[in-house]
Amino acid sequence: MNGECHISSLVVHSRPDQVSAIIERIRAIEGVEIHGGQETGKLIVTLETETEDQVVERINAIQLLEGVLAATLVFHHFEPVQERE
Template sequence: MPEQCHIASLLVHVRPDASQGLMDYLAAHRDIEVHAASPEGKLVLVVERSRPDGITDALEQLAGQPGVVNCVLIYHESMTAMEGDQVLTGSAGAPAA
């Protein structure tokens, strides 16, 4: 069976006074990317793991960080690692924007 790649998008709300601590935590995790962040403590994260329970683990670990008010899954996709490495192209064959 080909190796799986699980991509998830999470929405995290952290108290603004605790946001630097969470950003430091995220910087130490190469499989979690901060896609967007607001001064009010709202973050959009992208998580990539090899197993589906890895996404659940990330949710639980993030929810347990100091100052995190809420952490929710907003998107999850499973693909083979080979599919995940392909370049997406538009209808004309050019790379998608």
């Protein structure tokens, strides 16, 4: 089975007084990693997904978290994944 690998990065602007709770909620989302920005409330987030629909679903899920002001897509790359023989 051939699929795709999607790698995306986001900047998530959050309410400074809710950063810890937002980080906890974001980390609970499958395929998501946080790489910094905790001290400013502007989180650098990457997503690894199998489909473009999953990218959109995860961005929407992040945007709907309480305390998130905006989740902005900065980069998106995808390529086919070849089955290993």
